[in-house]
Every structure is written in structure tokens, then in C-alpha cells.
Amino acid sequence: MAEGPLSGIRVFDLTLAMVGPWASMQLGAMGADVIHIEQPDQRPGAFMVPPTINGTSIGYISWNMNKRGMTIDLKSPEGRANAYELLKTCDVFLMNMRPDVAARLGVDYETVAQINPRIVYCTVTGWGQTGPMRELPGADGQVQYFTGGSDANGAEGESGEIYRHSTQFDSTTGNYACMSILMALVGRKKTGKGQRIDISMLKATTAMQTPRIAEYLMSKQSPTRLGNKAQSTAPDRAFPTADRRELGVSATSEEEWQALCKAIGHLEFLEDPRFATNTDRVDHRDELYAALDPIFASMPLDYWVLELNKVGVPNGRAMRWDEIRHNDQVLENNYIGPVETKDWGKVWTSMGPWHFSNTPTRWFRTPAIGEHNDEILEEIEAHRAGQSSQPAGRGQ
Amino acid sequence: MAGPLEGFRVIELAEGVAGPYCGSALGDAGADVIKIEKPAGDRARGWGSRAKGDLGAVFQSINRSTRSIALDPDSAEGAAIVKKLIAGADVVVADAGFTKHPDLQPEALLAAQPKLIYVNLTEFGEEGPQANLPPYGELVAQLASEATTSLGNIGEATVRLGNDNASMYAGIFATQAICAALFAVDQQGGQKIDVSLFGAMLFMRSTLWVALSNPDFWWGFHLDSYVKPPEYGYMCSDGAIMLSLNGVTQEQRDAIYKEFDMEWVRDDPMFKMFNEDTAGVGRYAHVVRPLWDKGLSKFPMDHVITKMRELGGQAWPKNTYEMMVNSDQVKFIKMVQPVETPEGPLDQMVPPWEFADTPAEIQRPAPRLGEHAADVLTEAGFTAAEVAAFKSRGVLANT
Numbered sequence: 001m002a003e004g005p006l007s008g009i010r011v012f013d014l015t016l017a018m019v020g021p022w023a024s025m026q027l028g029a030m031g032a033d034v035i036h037i038e039q040p041d042q043r044p045g046a047f048m049v050p051p052t053i054n055g056t057s058i059g060y061i062s063w064n065m066n067k068r069g070m071t072i073d074l075k076s077p078e079g080r081a082n083a084y085e086l087l088k089t090c091d092v093f094l095m096n097m098r099p100d101v102a103a104r105l106g107v108d109y110e111t112v113a114q115i116n117p118r119i120v121y122c123t124v125t126g127w128g129q130t131g132p133m134r135e136l137p138g139a140d141g142q143v144q145y146f147t148g149g150s151d152a153n154g155a156e157g158e159s160g161e162i163y164r165h166s167t168q169f170d171s172t173t174g175n176y177a178c179m180s181i182l183m184a185l186v187g188r189k190k191t192g193k194g195q196r197i198d199i200s201m202l203k204a205t206t207a208m209q210t211p212r213i214a215e216y217l218m219s220k221q222s223p224t225r226l227g228n229k230a231q232s233t234a235p236d237r238a239f240p241t242a243d244r245r246e247l248g249v250s251a252t253s254e255e256e257w258q259a260l261c262k263a264i265g266h267l268e269f270l271e272d273p274r275f276a277t278n279t280d281r282v283d284h285r286d287e288l289y290a291a292l293d294p295i296f297a298s299m300p301l302d303y304w305v306l307e308l309n310k311v312g313v314p315n316g317r318a319m320r321w322d323e324i325r326h327n328d329q330v331l332e333n334n335y336i337g338p339v340e341t342k343d344w345g346k347v348w349t350s351m352g353p354w355h356f357s358n359t360p361t362r363w364f365r366t367p368a369i370g371e372h373n374d375e376i377l378e379e380i381e382a383h384r385a386g387q388s389s390q391p392a393g394r395g396q
Numbered sequence: 397m398a399g400p401l402e403g404f405r406v407i408e409l410a411e412g413v414a415g416p417y418c419g420s421a422l423g424d425a426g427a428d429v430i431k432i433e434k435p436a437g438d439r440a441r442g443w444g445s446r447a448k449g450d451l452g453a454v455f456q457s458i459n460r461s462t463r464s465i466a467l468d469p470d471s472a473e474g475a476a477i478v479k480k481l482i483a484g485a486d487v488v489v490a491d492a493g494f495t496k497h498p499d500l501q502p503e504a505l506l507a508a509q510p511k512l513i514y515v516n517l518t519e520f521g522e523e524g525p526q527a528n529l530p531p532y533g534e535l536v537a538q539l540a541s542e543a544t545t546s547l548g549n550i551g552e553a554t555v556r557l558g559n560d561n562a563s564m565y566a567g568i569f570a571t572q573a574i575c576a577a578l579f580a581v582d583q584q585g586g587q588k589i590d591v592s593l594f595g596a597m598l599f600m601r602s603t604l605w606v607a608l609s610n611p612d613f614w615w616g617f618h619l620d621s622y623v624k625p626p627e628y629g630y631m632c633s634d635g636a637i638m639l640s641l642n643g644v645t646q647e648q649r650d651a652i653y654k655e656f657d658m659e660w661v662r663d664d665p666m667f668k669m670f671n672e673d674t675a676g677v678g679r680y681a682h683v684v685r686p687l688w689d690k691g692l693s694k695f696p697m698d699h700v701i702t703k704m705r706e707l708g709g710q711a712w713p714k715n716t717y718e719m720m721v722n723s724d725q726v727k728f729i730k731m732v733q734p735v736e737t738p739e740g741p742l743d744q745m746v747p748p749w750e751f752a753d754t755p756a757e758i759q760r761p762a763p764r765l766g767e768h769a770a771d772v773l774t775e776a777g778f779t780a781a782e783v784a785a786f787k788s789r790g791v792l793a794n795t
Contacts (some may be wrong), residue, residue: 059603061606245537314533
């Protein structure tokens with residue numbers, strides 16, 4: 001059977017809450033053997049996040065899929081010895097705790113790199129390893145406010161508002177942690193050596209905001225709130241339709257603008273100097289939308305979807321979960337699928353954002369805390385006795 | 397080493413945001429990224445402020461560390477050039493439908509180059525009734541993934557995310573997938589990878605899909621983001637802050653009321669709810685927020701932030717980009733640095749990863765249209781006479 005692209009890679013996953021677990025969950029989906037290490041005396045922070053089912057939190061159940069679960073007391077000599085033996089067989093070390101915690105638990109970079117020089121060692125912090133904010137905690141809300149992310153969203157005339165699905169900057173950071181680990185694994189094929197990587201929520205989440213921040217850096221103007229209009233392209237917004245719904249239209253190339261004018265039967269717009277180029281249309285945004293609004297308001301949403309699809313203008317409508325769950329486009333692309341869990345029964349979740357033609361990904365349930373202790377301890381003992389089928393750094 | 401991806405070559409047949417951001421990230425990490433543009437250039441070239449020459453801010457920021465060659469990939473000669481460039485490359489990242497030329501379709505390329513990694517960027521995926529649409533609908537993906545339900549007020553006009561989340565996430569996931577496939581290519585061969593804006597958003601919002609699986613109780617920010625009003629922050633005398641009292645004890649709460657002259661709140665009919673609810677993401681936080689605003693608006697935000705932190709709460713400034721860029725932390729870690737461009741230095745954010753041994757960095761500013769055509773073609777084995785002939789016949793645009 002074809003395996004994921006990271007089959008053969010083993011991850012020492014010393015993560016909690018969301019940022020770290022989100023990154024290692026992706027590595028697990030790609031076929032890595034991710035061993036989620038938890039302290040026996042530690043109630044994971046993600047256990048607090050509501051809602052719960054049977055006492056298990058949404059955060060824990062949905063961010064720790066694709067892993068094996070193990071508890072190790074890193075403060076005890078025996079636990080630490082087991083961890084070090086396990087580290088000899090790992091390719092990746094991932095942690096999202098403060099640097100002083102790593103030293104206290106005996107898994108600082110110097111120690112780990114001495115045990116296994118091939119290991120890719122990635123730590124994730126809120127604000128960076130240095131600077132006046134290095135000790136401060138970071139999570140989605142704080143980062144949305146501090147980075148200016150919340151200032152970029154909002155209705156016209158209002159001040160900026162939070163994106164209330166308050167996990168997106170955690171998972172954004174996890175995405176970059178996963179990306180950087182993959183880059184380092186590729187680099188290791190040539191150098192034969194692992195290396196240390198630092199990821200911060202500050203740098204990762206501002207990287208995701210690159211286009212808006214670049215606009216500020218060049219113009220020195222912070223964005224104003226535009227409701228559902230785009231900052232730098234037009235026409236690019238949601239138009240009310242005759243049936244009191246909203247049609248999203250993004251015509252962001254000249255070809256798409258010409259096709260749009262044709263579809264709505266207003267070729268005279270193409271002669272109008274105010275609308276000649278995207279820059280002109282952005283500069284005359286209010287006049288452009290004043291001209292387009294009554295046109296889109298004259299026919300129902302489905303009419304416009306049909307007409308705009310014919311000519312290749314990107315468009316679409318809002319869906320809600322109950323529709324997404326049964327949508328042909330979602331199901332035929334296997335974007336959403338069921339996972340059987342212990343505490344939550346069958347849940348529906350994403351099957352990942354990438355489809356590999358040759359190295360399929362996989363998706364399986366979050367383990368119970370320490371669920372795989374016995375089998376991993378056996379593997380550790382076998383390795384110690386020199387009988388392991390998994391030599392040190394079995395990844396390439 | 398210039399970065400962990402030094403030695404790999406990438407051909408980018410993409411425009412807008414998703415594909416270029418992927419190419420630029422690979423370039424920052426050391427890959428040699430050749431951006432193929434149509435004669436009219438990337439649609440994003442003029443996006444954003446154009447304070448510095450012809451290149452817009454958006455284009456500059458997500459096309460750095462790449463080289464540009466401009467031609468018509470649908471023409472016979474253009475397609476032949478692109479095919480030869482791909483023959484010398486490890487990776488292609490392409491928008492669905494960027495070129496119709498049969499020789500440049502993924503099946504043909506993968507048949508000729510079994511170790512090629514080909515990323516097909518789409519709006520909605522490769523299957524289904526909306527298969528293989530090009531990845532240019534940022535708002536379209538936000539609406540389809542119901543991301544807009546986490547913003548604005550129910551019943552009012554939709555509010556979109558101010559950032560290009562769907563496009564940027566698709567670019568990030570394409571970059572991840574390319575690295576994973578490069579890691580596996582020696583054992584498992586090349587392959588085609590599909591990444592879509594819609595699929596990216598569905599993955600990023602997956603916590604919600606799980607949360608909707610019949611939970612014990614219907615609240616928590618994973619669920620009530622659907623029904624809460626906009627959260628603008630807590631008002632101080634000179635600006636808004638974020639406030640969270642998660643985990644704060646009753647003793648600490650009492651000290652906070654005293655510190656901010658809010659003892660009057662004990663006489664308010666809503667005091668019980670106020671005293672028990674967690675400010676910020678609490679279930680009733682939006683209901684009791686006016687009480688906080690009334691108390692805190694007498695004090696400047698720096699004072700509130702300092703005192704709140706001392707007393708066990710979480711408080712953060714609600715920054716604009718200007719405030720963030722000029723903050724002590726951002727300056728200390730040198731997150732914004734000037735890049736030399738023909739129009740003079742241009743501030744850009746450094747790459748988000750810090751690799752200890754293979755430092756990734758901005759390799760070059762965003763290219764002018766067709767700027768590197770001669771270099772790229774010469775490296776690919778075309779003779780100077782051939783390049784000159786391409787130029788004189790107009791095969792290479794803007795040279």
C-alpha cells in the first residue's frame with residue numbers, strides 16, 4: 001500500500017494546547033510516526049476548552065489526531081532515560097513551551113542534539129526567543145490584537161473586530177512550524193545533519209498577513225475597514241441579489257472584468273475611464289459599486305452564478321456547515337470525512353488540505369493520554385537492547 | 397547554504413496570491429524560483445499602494461526571491477521554452493488553467509519526468525462540479541467555507557476577513573506539500589498534488605466541524621462565534637485593548653475592581669454575571685462589556701495593561717499595523733528590514749522561520765516583468781543567438 005511522504009519519520013512531540021499539536025497533526029497525516037508525549041501529572045491545557053463530550057474537550061480531540069499517545073515523567077531519572085533512548089530513534093523534536101521549560105525537563109537543544117545530531121529541533125514561542133516580550137504568553141486572541149490582524153476586519157465605518165473563530169492564528173503558526181520542519185528535513189538529505197528552528201506566533205501570523213502589512217509598509221496607511229470589499233482589487237465584494245442573498249464576485253484580472261461586463265450586459269463600462277484598470281476601479285470603488293449594485297439586485301443569486309460561471313468570473317455564495325457537510329464538491333474531493341473517536345463517537349473533520357497522487361495522507365483519531373505507553377516502552381526496550389527494527393534516524 | 401532548499405529549482409506558472417506566495421516562500425528558503433508570466437504580467441503587479449515605482453505593495457511582498465520571464469505559454473514557441481525550463485526543474489507550481497497547451501498539462505509533464513513534483517492550485521479542488529477552477533476567488537472561498545459567519549452581525553451585510561486568508565493558507569499548504577514530496581521523491585517518485593483555496597479554509601476551520609458533533613453543551617468560542625456580536629475590544633481613554641480574565645481568582649478580581657475604581661459595579665443588577673464571566677471569550681462577555689468600558693475608559697491603555705497584568709489578568713493593546721511595526725518587540729527582533737529595489741529601499745518582513753544552520757533570507761526583490769529572461773534561458777542551455785532570435789521575434793515579452 002502506498003504510504004504518506006513522511007513514512008519512516010518519527011516525531012518526538014512535546015506539545016500542548018493548539019499551536020504545537022496542530023503542526024504535529026499535519027506531520028502525522030503525512031505519514032510520520034508522531035509520538036505525543038505528555039507529563040503524567042499535567043492536565044493538558046486543551047482539556048479546558050469548551051465544548052466537551054464526556055469530559056473531553058474539543059481542542060484535545062480535534063488537534064491530536066494522527067498520533068500515538070505516551071506519558072513520560074521527564075523529571076524522573078527513569079522517564080528521562082526512556083525519553084533519551086526514544087530520541088535516538090526520532091527525526092524531529094517539536095515543543096511549544098518556553099525555553100526555560102526545555103532546560104528544566106532536560107530536553108534543551110544542546111542535550112537533544114548531542115543524543116541525536118540528525119534531529120530537526122523546532123521550538124515555538126509566542127513572541128520570539130529574545131526581546132522585551134519573550135516571556136509573555138501568546139495565544140490566538142492576544143496575537144490577533146497585537147499584530148493588527150483584528151484591525152483589518154470589520155464593517156465599513158466600524159473599528160476593527162476579532163475573527164471570532166479564535167484558533168486561526170494558533171493554527172497559522174502551527175502551519176509554519178510544520179512547513180519549516182519539512183524544509184529542514186529536505187535540507188538534511190544533503191547535509192546529513194539536523195538543526196535548530198525557532199518559530200514565533202508573532203512572525204508566523206504576520207507572515208500570513210503579508211499583503212496587508214506590505215500595503216502599510218509602503219503607504220504608511222493602516223487599512224480602513226471595508227466590510228466585504230477587498231482592499232486592493234475591484235470589483236471584489238459580496239453583492240445583494242434580488243432574492244435577498246449575497247453573491248461573492250472577485251474579478252481581479254482585466255479578462256475577468258471584461259467577461260463580467262459582458263455577462264451583465266453593460267459593455268459601456270469598458271469604455272469608462274474611471275473603470276479602465278484595476279487601479280482605476282479601486283480608486284473609483286464607490287462609483288463602481290453604485291453602478292453594479294442595482295444590476296446584481298435585479299436578478300436572483302442562482303441566475304448570476306450561472307451567468308458568471310459561463311464566462312469564467314470567480315463567484316460564489318455563502319454555505320453553512322449543514323450544507324458543506326453534504327455538498328458534492330466537498331464530498332467528491334474528500335475534503336471532509338468521518339473519524340471514529342472514543343469519547344466523541346463519530347466526528348466529521350477535514351481530511352487535510354493537500355491531496356498527493358502518489359503518497360496518500362491518512363487521518364485517525366486522537367489517542368487517549370498514554371494509550372500507547374506499553375507498545376512504545378517495548379520499542380524503547382528493544383532499541384536499548386539493540387534489537388530494534390528502527391535504527392537511529394530511520395528517516396532518510 | 398542560502399537556505400534549506402538551496403539546489404532545488406521551481407517553475408511557477410501562477411499569479412495572484414496563492415501560487416506566488418508559495419514560490420516566494422520557496423525562494424526565501426533558498427530554492428531557485430523561475431516565475432513564468434504572460435505578456436501582460438501577473439494580475440497582481442499593480443495591487444496595493446504604488447508609492448514605489450510601478451510595482452504595487454502586494455506584488456512586491458509576495459514575489460520576492462523569484463526571477464521573471466515573460467512569454468505566451470499557449471504559443472508553440474512559448475510552450476517549448478517552458479517545457480525545456482521544466483525539464484531542468486524539480487517542482488512546478490501552477491494555477492489550474494494557467495496554460496491550455498497540451499505539452500504543459502500535468503499528465504504529459506509527469507509522464508516525461510517521473511520525478512517531477514507538480515502542484516495544481518485550484519479554487520475548489522480537482523473533482524466535482526466545480527473541478528479545476530483557477531485559484532483567484534479569495535472572497536469566494538471565504539463565503540463557501542462559512543468563514544464570514546465569524547465576523548460582523550447576524551442579519552447584516554457580510555464582513556470578510558481583511559486578510560487574504562484562503563489564498564495565503566493555500567500558498568502555505570502548497571509549500572508544505574512540495575517540501576514533503578521533495579523529501580520522499582527518491583523513494584516514492586514524483587507526483588501531482590492538489591491544493592485548493594476552499595480545501596485550505598475547510599481544514600483551517602476543522603475545529604468547528606468537530607465541535608458541531610453533538611457536544612454536551614452548545615457554547616464556547618468554537619460554537620458561539622456564530623451568534624456573538626463583533627468584538628471590538630475594551631475601551632480605555634486612548635484606545636481599545638484585549639482583556640481576558642481566564643483563570644483569575646476572586647481575590648484578584650476584587651483587587652481589579654478596586655484598582656480601577658469599579659466598586660460601583662457591585663451595585664449593578666448584572667454584577668453576578670459580571671463577576672463570574674470570563675472577560676474576552678466568556679459566554680456573556682459581550683453582555684457585560686459596557687460595565688468594563690465604563691470603568692476602564694477613565695484610564696489610558698498602557699496603565700490598564702500594566703495593572704491588569706500585575707493583578708493576574710491578560711491585557712493587550714489593540715494595535716494597528718503602524719503600532720505593531722513600531723512596537724519595541726518588533727524592532728528588537730528586526731522583523732522589518734529594508735530590501736534594495738531599483739526604486740530604493742523597500743521595507744519588508746523577514747521570512748517567518750529562523751533556521752540556525754541554513755539561514756533563510758530574502759534573496760532578491762520582486763522581479764520586473766521578464767527581467768531575467770536572458771539569464772534564465774542561457775542557464776537552460778539556449779544559445780545567445782537563440783535568445784536574441786526569441787527577442788527579435790517577440791517571443792519574449794518586455795525584453
